[in-house]
Amino acid sequence: MSRRMFPGLVAASAALAAGGCGGTETDTVSDSASGPTASFDEAAVLARSAEVAGQFQAELQAKLKEALAAGGPILALDVCHSAAPMIAAELSQESGADLSRVSARNRNPDGGLTEELLPHYALLQEMPLTDGKPSREIWRSGEGEAARINVLSAIPMQEQPCSVCHGTDVAPEVAAKINELYPGDKAIGFEPGELRGAMLISWPADEVGG
Numbered sequence: 001m002s003r004r005m006f007p008g009l010v011a012a013s014a015a016l017a018a019g020g021c022g023g024t025e026t027d028t029v030s031d032s033a034s035g036p037t038a039s040f041d042e043a044a045v046l047a048r049s050a051e052v053a054g055q056f057q058a059e060l061q062a063k064l065k066e067a068l069a070a071g072g073p074i075l076a077l078d079v080c081h082s083a084a085p086m087i088a089a090e091l092s093q094e095s096g097a098d099l100s101r102v103s104a105r106n107r108n109p110d111g112g113l114t115e116e117l118l119p120h121y122a123l124l125q126e127m128p129l130t131d132g133k134p135s136r137e138i139w140r141s142g143e144g145e146a147a148r149i150n151v152l153s154a155i156p157m158q159e160q161p162c163s164v165c166h167g168t169d170v171a172p173e174v175a176a177k178i179n180e181l182y183p184g185d186k187a188i189g190f191e192p193g194e195l196r197g198a199m200l201i202s203w204p205a206d207e208v209g210g
């Protein structure tokens, strides 16, 4: 399984975090918690995870920036709707990790929390930032061939541009478009600093030495 290494892109993702549709400076996050019995190289898994998440971020932000400039939030909603799941699927295939975004108040109907994620998400919710950087959780799950190393990285809500589509005062035409694309949407009404969601990067344990 080949994986792409674009350190430049990862660095660029931080600069592009103002683009929209899901921003977290995943290349600079700090570790908020770890399993007490971790037997794998935690720092290495966190670094690889940050790299994959950074690629996701960079590709999505580039598409969104372009769409926002070309057609405003309505077009950007369409772009995010189709591009976000597609980029996640592509990067999952390339990296070997399963990449997805989740939230307690999700927009994408597939982005809800599983029972396994709940306690980890709750900790991120309590403290979205650690030393000014998005908090993360890392833990091992499953046994034998099903064993996985999981990283959950906080995505804090920001004023700009997130509030256009996730804030407390979403414009009526933007809200209408959101409801058309996501009839069960729960992802508006967020205040800056709250946890908007998290990125889950889940590795087969044998692939990362765990």
Ligand code: HEC
Residues within 6 Å of the ligand: 017, 018, 019, 020, 021, 022, 023, 024, 073, 074, 076, 077, 080, 081, 082, 084, 085, 101, 102, 103, 105, 106, 107, 108, 109, 111, 155, 156, 157, 158, 160, 161, 162, 163, 164, 165, 166, 187, 196, 197, 198
């Ligand atoms: C142009 C509107 C728009 C803007 C601006 C925007 N988002 Fe989103 N966001 C969306 C849409 C649409 C989805 C659902 C994408 C999908 O179908 O997977 C989404 C999904 C997400 C998700 C995945 C969880 C979920 O609810 O489905 C997170 C996390 C997220 N956004 C965070 C952010 C953050 C942080 C910002 C600001 C940096 C931001 N978004 C800005 C439209 C937007």
